[in-house]
Amino acid sequence: MVHRADVLQSFKKNGSIVIVGASLAGLRATEVLRKEGFAGRLTVIGDEPYEPYDRPPLSKQVLAGWVEAEHTTLPRQHPLDDVDWRLGIAATGLDLRAREVHLADGQSVDFDRMLIATGVRARHWPKEDEARLAGVFVVRTRDDARLLRQKLETKPRHVLIVGAGFTGSEMASVCRDLGLTVTVTERSASPLIGALGGEIGSIAGDLQRQHGVDLRCNTTVTALEGDAERTLRRAHFSDGSTLDVDVAVIALGSIRNTEWLRGSRLAAGQLGVACDAGCRAFDINGIITDDIFVAGDVARFPHPLYAYQLIALEHWGNAVAQAEAAAHNMVNSEAERRPHISIPAFWSIQFGVNIKSVGLPPFADQVVIMQGSVEQHRFVAAYGHKGRTVAAVSFNQGRWLPYYERLIASAAAFPPTPPAYDVPIPLHPVPAKFPAANAPTSTPTIALTGYAPDEICATYLEEPPMTPVTVESGGKA
């Protein structure tokens, strides 16, 4: 009889692991694998040519000119000299049966276990000819940030930011700090609506306007117009107006990097790669795999506090915690497995305000100001879902969040017991105003084929059906 412990020990000594994705999650996983004694072959594949670097500063300190884009390399918490770094080469496919990752340069790497940490990329302006105009930018990578920073140094006369999510809002803030004229368009009724809801988002909107941003909500850009030199000159808006701009930063969110997994027979699609709380990927039929793990922005995982819905989080802290859990589980026995169930958290800096969040605000139906003053942009708001506290967001009051994190963890009633000072009395819960569920997607991915119980299985649809249908919904706003 083969003992599982022996198999595990042999794997830790002589096995091979491939990590696809060389950003924060990939790096942290690599470190934990070595720290926990994995001595076998370790390969890290990344499509960018750089060592893992930190992205949060790109839309803040790098854009503001405090930090060079090149100075964002993530510190190593463990020596990783014996790791095979394949940087600048994208993974293009996964053959689960052969246990091979195919690379863009035609090579392939075999593995015993694999971690998918391919993250997301920026969603570009959808009209390709307009997206190629000089003056149109996105910010996701170090190169993106360096190019936009160079442009901002030329003191453009008018910057247009398309989309008022966190990245767009942070960049608008930096541009105002640089003394630039800034217009921000936002499809919905307020900035940050997807993450914080309309009620708190409208406070962020006030903040933008007070800092001199020309914020246009319920407005979309219909066209970007260039001149004969293919240089951006003008933007056209959904209300029929136009504006002369020389920079447009597209901040329309991100696209999960899962295309390379098409045909891999994993549960991978535009919402991410589905996995369990132990970070093991589901196959296309929804059966758990043993050797394929997922972490970071690309992972969709169930969280017990949020009805086990599959959620994907583009949070720095989530990438770290999930990568650590995944790496731990990759080199430990079933009995030692660890769930990734940390409470989500993120932060942002914009317009002089430090915004922090714990829990999952989009899960909420109501929100209440618990402490501080909305007028002074210093407050804590708690979010509730059917009478339970599920999230809290602070504007310049982050030191109180551990208290709310505990309330969230203990499924405390909503609204929570009020603090003893600096409280608006009485507490007044109002609708949180999150937009309705995700818009239906136009690219369905999966159907069932076969009839007999031993034949039936899920499969990718190569041709889209006539009527769009939603396969997956909910979770991530």
Added chain:
Amino acid sequence: MAGKSLFQQVNDYAHRANPYPLYAEMRKTPVLGDEDGNYAVSSYRLITELLHDPRLSSDIRARPPDDPKQQAVAQSSISPAFIRTDPPEHDRLRRMLTRQFGPPHTVGMIDNMRGDLEKYVNGLLDRMQDRKQIDIVDDYAYPFPVDVICKLLGIPPEDEKRFHGWAEDIAFSLDPAIGEEGRKLIAKGLVARNELGQYMRALIDVHRKQPGNDMLSRLITDSSADGRLTEEELVSSSVTLLIAGHETTVNLITNGTLTLLRNPDVFERLRHEPDLIIPLVEETLRFEPPVQFNSQRTALADITIDGVTIPKGAPVYLMIAAGNRDPVRFNEPDRFIPDREDNQHLGFGSGIHYCFGAPLARVEVQIALNALARRLINPRLVVDPPPYRQSAVLRGPRHLLVDVDGIKP
């Protein structure tokens, strides 16, 4: 005395040299009420929770009228300092003070002091070069931070003779008021604080007429979205900054030196590895924190924590030094490990009252201990344990005699 509660024993001077076994005993009941109505909280997790709990107040005025500390505050001629207030008052005061102490409004101030600080400690050691014995407290750990805080605030260092006694009485009055002795300390502290307040009032007047580039002048002349500090706020804030600016640092330098003398291998390592000082000072803050427990907090509501309800109005003592050695949080908590990883100690507290002076204290102590490591030749502890100061909260040796073969140039 039989029947003393654990909390009373911690405060008993007899246990000053080594209260850690008592803290270990305390952690067995992490929320421990005693017959005086005091609640001592001693596990890392619960201390951290309460430091972020907006139902716990730092304002002594929230206590019942028969509480001796409440009475002292009521009789004081100066208003409570920012560390003894709650939001929103606290936040406003702290914002105004922070503007003159650190980024984003005052960038690089502490970092720029490094050269002067090094010069000062080396000057102290130069003057002791012919000595074979030094008292780390009187010769080194006390004069250094006092000089630093005086120059920073704009207080003539020679006035130390005037405020030394007041500062000590105020520091001792931070202890819980236990019994008749405790009440006496509170009363003495009240008198001292009023007198120090008088002194500061006069000094502020001088600075108002002739502002310099010191922090006191800048606090007087500054105005921001929060307005200006009132005369009362200036007095109470500057009294607190002066006291907090040296009483705690003296203990941290001394506790650090004592710990190094008890761990000669670490002392030797530091000599060759000066960068070790950074984690080493953090470990000192964990292992021998200069503030052993928070003694000024009050429950403003019934707070139920791990099944125990602390009633509204009860004094709550957050036993920092006990939490710092909680084996649930720290591996081998009773060992001094100078390069300990994951060392999120509570030495500077946490939450909105996180030590205001932490960035300065860190630099001061790093410089002070590194200079000792570099220059003392064969340092030996003369008395172990050394004699301790009265205070249970601000615990540290009164003297720390060290024999040396010499002092390197």
